[in-house]
Each structure stands twice: as C-alpha cells, then as structure tokens.
Amino acid sequence: MSVTKKNVAVLGLGAMGTALADALLAAGHRVTVWNRTAARADGPVERGARRANTAAEAVAAAEVVIVCILDYADVGALLADRAGGEVLQGRAVVNLTNGSPEEARSMAERVSALGGAYLDGGIMAVPEMIGRPEALVLYSGERAAFEAYRGVLDGFARSVYLGADAGLAPLNDLALLSGMYGMFGGFAHAAALVRSAGGPVAEFTTGLLVPWLQAMCGGLPAMAAEIDSGDYGATGSSLGMQVAHDSIGALSRAQGVSDELFAPVFALMERRVAGGHGDEGFAGVVEELMRAR
Ligand SMILES: NC(=O)c1ccc[n+]([C@@H]2O[C@H](COP(=O)([O-])OP(=O)(O)OC[C@H]3O[C@@H](n4cnc5c(N)ncnc54)[C@H](OP(=O)(O)O)[C@@H]3O)[C@@H](O)[C@H]2O)c1
Known part of the structure; x- marks a missing residue:
C-alpha cells in the first residue's frame, strides 16, 4: 500500500531519533532534522534529510513533529521555548521520549494550549528494530492525530493506539517493561541455581527454561x-x-x-x-x- 508523503520534523538525533529519521526517509517522506549537537544531523542529511538550524525552523517546515530526546523534562522547554510555541499551531506533536503518565498528560495540555495536537508514544524496540515488523510503538492522545498520521507512524513499527488519555502509552510501556524485568529476574535466579551446580546455563535455557516459560505464558x-x-x-x-x-x-x-x-x-x-x-x-x-x- 502506498503511503502519502508528508513533511515531517525529527527533533533529537540520538540512537533512537536517528533510526526514526532513517525510517521516515526510507518511506519517502520529506524529513527535516534538528539536534542540539549539530554534527549528529550529518548522517541523516547525507541520507536525504534537510538540516534545520533551530528547532523552530524544523517545526515550521513540518505538519507532524517527532520528538525523541533523552529526558522528558527537557521536551517542554524544547517545544515551547526553543521551537517557539506559536509555531506549533495546527501541527501534530508525536513525543516518543520516555516519561511518566503524569508528564505525558501535562505535555498534552501544554501542546494543546499552543494550538497543536498531541500524541505520546512508548517505543517497545531498540533502534536496530525500527522499521521492522517485530517493533511495536504504543500511542495515546488525540485520536484524530493518530488517524491522520498513522501512515507515517506505521513506518516505525506496528502502531497500537490505546486511547485519548495521553498517559496510557507510558503506563502500558512501563507495565510491559515490568513484566519483562520480572521474567529477567526469574531467569537470573534460575541461571544462578544451575551455575551453582556446575551446569551449563546455555543448554538449560534453550532446552528447558524457554519451553517451560512459553508453556506457563x-x-x-x-x-x-x-x-x-x-x-x-x-x-x-x-x-x-x-x-x-x-x-x-x-x-x-x-x-x-x-x-x-x-x-x-x-x-x-x-x-x-x-x-x-x-x-x-x-x-x-x-x-x-x-x-x-
Ligand atoms: N535506545 C533505545 O533502545 C530506546 C528504546 C526505547 C525508547 N528509547 C527512548 O528514546 C529516547 C531517546 O533515546 P536515545 O537512545 O536516542 O538516547 P541517546 O542516544 O542518548 O540520545 C539522546 C538525545 O537527546 C538529546 N538531548 C538530551 N538532552 C537534551 C536537551 N536538553 N535538549 C535537546 N536535546 C537533548 C541529545 O542531543 P545531543 O546529541 O546534543 O546530546 C540526543 O539527541 C529516550 O527517552 C529513551 O528512553 C530509547
């Protein structure tokens, strides 16, 4: 199915932001990128992205703005101050920075007050998985924005929309991680027991533990x-x-x-x-x- 090409901005070009920008480029979108440390934009620019000198310039060039930086606490300042809040008017902000449900709700209010539509997202993947079928991204916030830009978002991963409460994506993201750490904790204890008896952990894991856990699931x-x-x-x-x-x-x-x-x-x-x-x-x-x- 062909995807309508959109003007998309990516703010933040760390490991994850770069993978997101590359997936957008691969899908043929017109991508404008900005990163605090300018040199990190060189790679995406060589692969076809347009360089913006400021966050505001990147936002102005796009109808949908993907944000992926390290700390949620810095996103508000980035959008409202460095990107110049008024430029958000009529644009959709998709914030894929990890944070808490409370932070997501307050960001949704902030972006909405600036005239933008807000989606919060939880990426259930590492950068190498972006653009591949096993990757999953959870979204919550304005349904109309999700529907309007789903074609863009599906280029990152399988997209799952959880509801209008912007806090739902981070809540489900953290619930999934808590399930994963519970499994990792069980694995670590089982491995320590097997190793304490001198057994090979690799053989125990593939031959016994993985099939057992699959049955228990x-x-x-x-x-x-x-x-x-x-x-x-x-x-x-x-x-x-x-x-x-x-x-x-x-x-x-x-x-x-x-x-x-x-x-x-x-x-x-x-x-x-x-x-x-x-x-x-x-x-x-x-x-x-x-x-x-
Ligand atoms: N990597 C993963 O496996 C993974 C998986 C799921 C979710 N995530 C989430 O994705 C987000 C980004 O992770 P990452 O792996 O890309 O991290 P990263 O490689 O460490 O990159 C961090 C990015 O944040 C930018 N940044 C940090 N502070 C900033 C500020 N105050 N203002 C503007 N930009 C700032 C950095 O800019 P500079 O280059 O200027 O330092 C850089 O672009 C995080 O919220 C992370 O939890 C990552």
Missing part, C-alpha cells in the same frame, strides 16, 4: 480474567500447596545463591494464604500488591 490470559473479575476460584495448583515448603529459598541457601529476587514473591504468596486464600491460585497475589495504594 499460556496460563496468563486465564489469570488475567480472574484479576479483571476479582473472582479467584479454587484451583488444582493452590497457593496453599505452593507455599507449604520454601523449597526454592532452601535450595538457594544450600547452593550459596541469594534468594533476594524470589523471597519477595514468596512473601506475597504467604501473605495471601494467611489472608484465607490458600485454595486459590497465584493470580490473587495482585490483590496484595494493590493494597500498597
């Missing part, structure tokens, strides 16, 4: 349904059975491996059982986490 939608309904029915794999013995903690200590990653999870499971939910499965642990609010 199959149970997540059913657990998610329990969490959504608040109905944690009895299960054959009850929490009471799971915490009857701290076998993993005991083995870790015996092998000289720290249980500092696993112990907090086990403590939450024990607390849930102490609260009278020993017949239920693991999903109810989320209720213990929600109590921290």
Whole structure:
C-alpha cells in the first residue's frame, strides 16, 4: 500500500531519533532534522534529510513533529521555548521520549494550549528494530492525530493506539517493561541455581527454561480474567500447596545463591494464604500488591 508523503520534523538525533529519521526517509517522506549537537544531523542529511538550524525552523517546515530526546523534562522547554510555541499551531506533536503518565498528560495540555495536537508514544524496540515488523510503538492522545498520521507512524513499527488519555502509552510501556524485568529476574535466579551446580546455563535455557516459560505464558490470559473479575476460584495448583515448603529459598541457601529476587514473591504468596486464600491460585497475589495504594 502506498503511503502519502508528508513533511515531517525529527527533533533529537540520538540512537533512537536517528533510526526514526532513517525510517521516515526510507518511506519517502520529506524529513527535516534538528539536534542540539549539530554534527549528529550529518548522517541523516547525507541520507536525504534537510538540516534545520533551530528547532523552530524544523517545526515550521513540518505538519507532524517527532520528538525523541533523552529526558522528558527537557521536551517542554524544547517545544515551547526553543521551537517557539506559536509555531506549533495546527501541527501534530508525536513525543516518543520516555516519561511518566503524569508528564505525558501535562505535555498534552501544554501542546494543546499552543494550538497543536498531541500524541505520546512508548517505543517497545531498540533502534536496530525500527522499521521492522517485530517493533511495536504504543500511542495515546488525540485520536484524530493518530488517524491522520498513522501512515507515517506505521513506518516505525506496528502502531497500537490505546486511547485519548495521553498517559496510557507510558503506563502500558512501563507495565510491559515490568513484566519483562520480572521474567529477567526469574531467569537470573534460575541461571544462578544451575551455575551453582556446575551446569551449563546455555543448554538449560534453550532446552528447558524457554519451553517451560512459553508453556506457563499460556496460563496468563486465564489469570488475567480472574484479576479483571476479582473472582479467584479454587484451583488444582493452590497457593496453599505452593507455599507449604520454601523449597526454592532452601535450595538457594544450600547452593550459596541469594534468594533476594524470589523471597519477595514468596512473601506475597504467604501473605495471601494467611489472608484465607490458600485454595486459590497465584493470580490473587495482585490483590496484595494493590493494597500498597
Ligand atoms: N535506545 C533505545 O533502545 C530506546 C528504546 C526505547 C525508547 N528509547 C527512548 O528514546 C529516547 C531517546 O533515546 P536515545 O537512545 O536516542 O538516547 P541517546 O542516544 O542518548 O540520545 C539522546 C538525545 O537527546 C538529546 N538531548 C538530551 N538532552 C537534551 C536537551 N536538553 N535538549 C535537546 N536535546 C537533548 C541529545 O542531543 P545531543 O546529541 O546534543 O546530546 C540526543 O539527541 C529516550 O527517552 C529513551 O528512553 C530509547
């Protein structure tokens, strides 16, 4: 399907901004680039981008402005001051800088007050993945802007729009990362146990751990349904059975491996059982986490 060519600005040409600019160039858009350290624009300019001497000049040349710099706290100053706020009038700002939901909401208000449309984005990819089918970018904010520029955004990755609340993209981005770090933590503990017994971690990982985790992932939608309904029915794999013995903690200590990653999870499971939910499965642990609010 051919994509309508647009005038696009990219503010910020670090590793990620450069990958985004290159994807836009590959899709045939007219790309204007600006970076605080001017020399970093040389590569994209050699590949066909137009160089802007100021952020304001880049914004003025475009109908959609992609922002990707290191810190969210600097984005407001970049758009409102260095890019000259009035130049945002009638333009769409797509901010792909990582930040918090609160920062995204306040940026949406700020851009809207300057007459622009705002989309916040969470990039679920490393720069090398940009433009490839396995990359994913989450968006939230003005639906009309997402629909108008979806053809441009789809050149970066698979685009998923989550809703009008600009905070939804960063919230889901961080939730996905928290799932990933939980898996990495489990992997690190499992690898330490295998290594403590002299076993090759590589063989254990490909032969046993990856297929096991893939099988366990199959149970997540059913657990998610329990969490959504608040109905944690009895299960054959009850929490009471799971915490009857701290076998993993005991083995870790015996092998000289720290249980500092696993112990907090086990403590939450024990607390849930102490609260009278020993017949239920693991999903109810989320209720213990929600109590921290
Ligand atoms: N790289 C990844 O794997 C990845 C993945 C997902 C999301 N992200 C997000 O993408 C964003 C950019 O990451 P990156 O990997 O491109 O970082 P990077 O390679 O370190 O580049 C940082 C960029 O931010 C600019 N910058 C920093 N402070 C600035 C300021 N006060 N005003 C204007 N520009 C400023 C830098 O300009 P100078 O060249 O002048 O220093 C540079 O262009 C971050 O929010 C990051 O969390 C990155």
